[in-house]
Amino acid sequence: MAKLKSIHPKVYDGLVEVGIKKFSRVHSPRKRYHMMTTNIAESMISCLIAIRKLPFTSIAEFIRHLLQRWFHDRRSNARETPTFLTNDADQHIKERVLASQRCEIHPPIDFDRFKVEDQWKEAIVYLEQRSWLCREWDLDELPCIHAMAVQTFKGMPINALCSNFFTTGWLKQAYAMAMNPVPKLEVCDIVDDVRTRVVLPWKKKRLTKRPKKNQMPSVGEKRKQQHVWELWAKGTQ
Numbered sequence: 001m002a003k004l005k006s007i008h009p010k011v012y013d014g015l016v017e018v019g020i021k022k023f024s025r026v027h028s029p030r031k032r033y034h035m036m037t038t039n040i041a042e043s044m045i046s047c048l049i050a051i052r053k054l055p056f057t058s059i060a061e062f063i064r065h066l067l068q069r070w071f072h073d074r075r076s077n078a079r080e081t082p083t084f085l086t087n088d089a090d091q092h093i094k095e096r097v098l099a100s101q102r103c104e105i106h107p108p109i110d111f112d113r114f115k116v117e118d119q120w121k122e123a124i125v126y127l128e129q130r131s132w133l134c135r136e137w138d139l140d141e142l143p144c145i146h147a148m149a150v151q152t153f154k155g156m157p158i159n160a161l162c163s164n165f166f167t168t169g170w171l172k173q174a175y176a177m178a179m180n181p182v183p184k185l186e187v188c189d190i191v192d193d194v195r196t197r198v199v200l201p202w203k204k205k206r207l208t209k210r211p212k213k214n215q216m217p218s219v220g221e222k223r224k225q226q227h228v229w230e231l232w233a234k235g236t237q
Contacts, residue, residue, distance in 0.1 A: 061182065068179035078171040084159050089142060089166035093158060096148045103149035114153070116146040125150050130161065141165060 001020075005012040015023065044063075051062050083090045106115040114125045116132075123133035125146050130137055136144040141163035143151060151161055164170050 064179060064182065068181075071175045071177065071179055075172065075175040078168055078175065081168045081171075084168060085162060085166050086168055086171055089162065092142055093148070093162065096143065096145050097152070097158065100145040100148035100152065103146055105149055105153050114150045116149055118146065127161070137161075 001012065001015075004015075047066060048059065048063070051059055054062070078086075081087060085093065102118060104117045106117065108114050109124065112126060112128045114127070115122065116125050121133065123146070125132045127147075127150065130141075130143075130147075132138075132144060132146050134144055134146070137147050143161040147161055151158070159167075
């Protein structure tokens with residue numbers, strides 16, 4: 001923000017007037033920019049590009065089979081994980097334990113607050129609020145190196161300050177649901193109200209132009225157009 005203020009003071013004043021918490025992840029009171037970092041719709045669209053021309057029933061069956069395979073793979077990985085935390089979280093914690101050895105802990109203020117100092121700054125760690133000045137613990141919900149130093153100082157278990165989201169038990173619960181295959185139409189119990197309905201095709205005149213296959217860019221996106229000479233240059237490499 002200091003660099004932005006020196007380059008463009010008017011933009012800096014406008015952002016401060018709007019509120020830093022509305023565009024800065026560190027100052028945001030919510031985790032709206034943290035827990036969901038990937039666009040699920042975009043991920044599914046990329047998986048369904050090759051089957052867009054198929055009938056709707058075939059696409060639905062493909063999606064069911066895809067989710068069934070995903071759930072089975074992740075459920076198997078969670079069941080085979082021997083540690084209390086997931087593999088990524090456990091490796092992350094081990095790296096921070098080693099990095100926390102350079103931190104210096106002053107005499108405790110009370111049972112909840114500890115003053116921790118590293119090579120660059122010093123601040124107070126709040127165990128009950130699970131917070132520190134760097135805000136890394138607040139956002140990632142995994143203890144930072146300063147919290148890990150306090151944890152080692154108090155002799156707490158290595159996973160005591162981690163969120164339940166990173167435990168193997170929660171990972172198993174997330175993929176505990178089974179994706180059952182769709183039975184054949186002959187054995188399905190269809191109610192009379194649905195059986196008697198007649199669904200007609202949509203009456204719409206088809207356009208003369210070839211239908212688009214690529215996704216239309218949303219607001220703020222710009223599709224890069226390659227010229228003929230650029231394509232020729234790539235082909236000659």
